[in-house]
Amino acid sequence: MADIRLDGVGHSYDGGKTWALKPMTWTWRDARAYALLGPSGCGKTTLLNIISGLITPTVGRVYFDERDVTGVPTAGRDIAQVFQFPVLYEEMSVYDNLAFPLRNRKVPKQEVDRRVRQVSQLLGLDQVLGRRSRRLDPGRQQIVSLGRGLVRAQVAAVLLDEPLTVVDPALKWTLRSKLKEIHRDTGHTLIYVTHDQTEALTFADEVVVVNDGEIVQAGEPAELFLSPAHEFVGHFIGSPGMNVVPAEIAGGVVRVNGGDVGAADDGLPPGPVRIGVRPEFVEIGGPETSPGVPARVTEVDRMGAYDLVHTVAGEHRVIVKTEAGAPYRPDDGVHLHFPAERTFLFRDQVRCGSLAPLHERGLA
Numbered sequence: 518m519a520d521i522r523l524d525g526v527g528h529s530y531d532g533g534k535t536w537a538l539k540p541m542t543w544t545w546r547d548a549r550a551y552a553l554l555g556p557s558g559c560g561k562t563t564l565l566n567i568i569s570g571l572i573t574p575t576v577g578r579v580y581f582d583e584r585d586v587t588g589v590p591t592a593g594r595d596i597a598q599v600f601q602f603p604v605l606y607e608e609m610s611v612y613d614n615l616a617f618p619l620r621n622r623k624v625p626k627q628e629v630d631r632r633v634r635q636v637s638q639l640l641g642l643d644q645v646l647g648r649r650s651r652r653l654d655p656g657r658q659q660i661v662s663l664g665r666g667l668v669r670a671q672v673a674a675v676l677l678d679e680p681l682t683v684v685d686p687a688l689k690w691t692l693r694s695k696l697k698e699i700h701r702d703t704g705h706t707l708i709y710v711t712h713d714q715t716e717a718l719t720f721a722d723e724v725v726v727v728n729d730g731e732i733v734q735a736g737e738p739a740e741l742f743l744s745p746a747h748e749f750v751g752h753f754i755g756s757p758g759m760n761v762v763p764a765e766i767a768g769g770v771v772r773v774n775g776g777d778v779g780a781a782d783d784g785l786p787p788g789p790v791r792i793g794v795r796p797e798f799v800e801i802g803g804p805e806t807s808p809g810v811p812a813r814v815t816e817v818d819r820m821g822a823y824d825l826v827h828t829v830a831g832e833h834r835v836i837v838k839t840e841a842g843a844p845y846r847p848d849d850g851v852h853l854h855f856p857a858e859r860t861f862l863f864r865d866q867v868r869c870g871s872l873a874p875l876h877e878r879g880l881a
């Protein structure tokens with residue numbers, strides 16, 4: 518077990534014309550459970566394959582603690598990898614498949630049996646241990662693949678590349694919590710690749726968000742939700758994602774459509790800026806909602822547990838998440854208030870500050 522350190526690591530598949538992974542420096546801490554979250558094609562698998570040694574990065578060095586493993590092939594890295602689809606010896610029994618990674622490393626027979634039975638019990642495979650793998654359905658085969666990845670106690674990391682794709686949705690929840698249980702038990706470093714925010718947020722100690730070949734933010738699930746450092750994180754996490762509204766800073770005040778919505782952080786230069794605020798935090802009401810931006814309701818989605826009130830402020834769309842039964846109808850005139858403690862300012866997609874209450878600056 519070790520910290521896995523990427524030092525200036527980047528990868529290009531076309532001789533440097535484009536970067537599938539832009540050069541980055543980043544450390545995966547020993548024994549943590551990470552989710553690597555991002556849309557299709559953002560570089561997640563490339564990053565995982567660099568850690569496992571399936572890909573040698575175009576630039577940079579990979580270290581396991583102080584050991585430089587950049588040129589070390591997969592077999593020499595002590596990594597367990599679980600792919601999207603089952604990788605099994607189909608003619609072997611489930612037991613032998615689970616035992617294979619241990620026997621291959623000459624683990625004593627008794628210890629093999631103990632580990633196989635432990636993992637089998639956790640993953641609900643006890644009833645099928647004697648069955649040939651080929652006779653299982655694809656979902657069950659994938660669970661065996663997962664077991665093969667988790668069976669070794671001593672690994673530098675377990676890398677899971679969208680491992681639950683072929684598993685039945687109802688079973689996904691159970692398996693995810695099993696994975697957490699196994700993680701608590703073994704203390705493996707887990708890196709779990711997914712493009713599904715729910716999977717990432719419910720699984721990980723720390724979520725690493727990747728977009729367009731770079732890490733845009735990493736943090737605990739609540740931190741990513743409450744304090745996005747990049748517009749992409751605001752959009753990608755949350756349902757619906759963060760509202761982004763073009764605004765202007767002038768004389769220390771942030772204005773939308775000519776109306777004051779708050780003060781700017783000290784030191785922020787005047788000029789265009791974008792306000793980011795999640796639908797959960799926008800306050801909606803009448804003209805007394807101050808400081809507020811006038812808006813018009815365009816649609817109300819009744820979601821059962823809550824309502825989504827769609828509005829336009831000038832030409833900017835803003836969604837507000839309210840309690841179920843919100844008393845709004847299309848064409849109603851409303852005011853929107855952006856609470857200072859939950860509203861951030863972005864320039865070039867990156868957070869540059871936050872909104873401050875107007876009265877604290879004596880500007881109200």
Ligand SMILES: Nc1ncnc2c1ncn2[C@@H]1O[C@H](COP(=O)(O)OP(=O)(O)OP(=O)(O)O)[C@@H](O)[C@H]1O
Pocket residue numbers: 530537555556557558559560561562563564712
């Ligand atoms: N073997 C390859 N040759 C050329 N380009 C590749 C290769 N593998 C990946 N790419 C490109 O590199 C970029 C990153 O791909 P990668 O598979 O790492 O992304 P990903 O986030 O894992 O996507 P997905 O979730 O769809 O698997 C994409 O633009 C992809 O088309």
